[in-house]
Amino acid sequence: MSEIEKFLKELRLDIKRDTEESLLNLETSITSKINDKIDQNFNFLQRELEQIKETNSKHDKRISAIEKHIRQRNVIFFGVQEGEKSYQELDGTVLQTIKDELKLECDRKELETVRRMGKYLKSKVRPIVVTFTTYGRKIKILKNKKYIQTKNIYIKEDFPPQILETRKELQEQLKKEKEAGKIAFLRYDKLIVREPSMKDSRETEEEKTIKTETEKTKKNRELEITPPHQLIDSNKNTAQQQAIKKNKTQTYKMGKNQSSMKNFFTKQNVISTKKPEEGETPYSSNDSDE
Incomplete structure (x- = not known):
């Protein structure tokens, strides 16, 4: 068990x-x-x-x-007082601001769209977004912003919100680089920094020299490649110059021949007026040889 x-x-x-x-x-x-x-x-x-x-x-x-x-041709105007009651009046306000502050003549046809940003508030002046018909006009506007005299008015480029945030973050670094004596600037959403040096100035002089030589070469090429309508004038001028040269040569030869003949006759006159010595008879062209 x-x-x-x-x-x-x-x-x-x-x-x-x-x-x-x-x-x-x-x-x-x-x-x-x-x-x-x-x-x-x-x-x-x-x-x-x-x-x-x-x-x-x-x-x-x-x-x-x-x-x-979309924003490539936009410029934002800040500090322009509100008071317009229609789109046409806002157009006129922008054109007058461009004329008075930027010293530029701008036609209404150069404005594609004009609008205020945000909701209307009595205590706040809304900025104006202006879209120009050409990118060139926008560049001209930005170049002339240095002429603005009114303290409250200033203009800026129109950037997307995320680009604005990136540029704000780069502002502090931009300030530090400039204080350090470097050449720094913002290009869209990037910070460009480079060291100032003599090499830069030498390169600039070299670039100027190269540019000057290039322009000279271009002019020489333009002179070598004569347009057809100038070729006709050139041929005419050449023919005229050749004719003038030929006439001068002929005149020179004729003058030389005339001078020789003149000398010959002068000598003959001297001989004929010379008193004959004893036993000599004066020479006469009518006398015949015996």
Whole structure:
């Protein structure tokens, strides 16, 4: 009886051990499969997320390019007092401001759109966004902003909001670079910094020299390549010069011949007027040889 109990006890232990091992293997297998599935799904989701980010980045770039193009011909006027009651009056206010403050004559046809920014508030003067018909007119407006005398009025370029934020963040660095004696300026959303040196001035002089030589070469080429209508005049002038030269040569030869003949006759006159010596008879063209 004791042997049977001992056998059963060992059997139970073996069964328990096998069961625990089987359960552990099963759990490991299930966990591994679940983890593999999760990894696959995670990798798939990660790829999808990266594709979405890339697509959004492309869309952002396109939107920024479109927005930049839309604002490319815009100028914002700040501090221009409100009081207009119609679009035409706002047009007139802008044109008068350009004439008085910027010393420029601007036609109404050069204004594509004119509008105030934001909601109307009595305590606030809203800026005016002006879209010009050409980019060249915008550049001219910005160049002439140095002539503005009214303290409250100033003008700026129109940038997208994200570009304005970037430029604000770069202002502090821009100030530091300028205080350090460097040449620094903002170009759209980038800070351009370079060291001032003699090399820059030498390069500038070299560029001027190259430009001068290029202009000289260009002029020489233009002179060498004569237009057809000038070729006719040139041929005429050449023919006239040749004729004048020929006439001068002929005149010179005739003068030389006349001078020789004159000398000959002069000598003959001297001979004829010379007193004959004893035993000589004066020469006469009428005398004949004996």
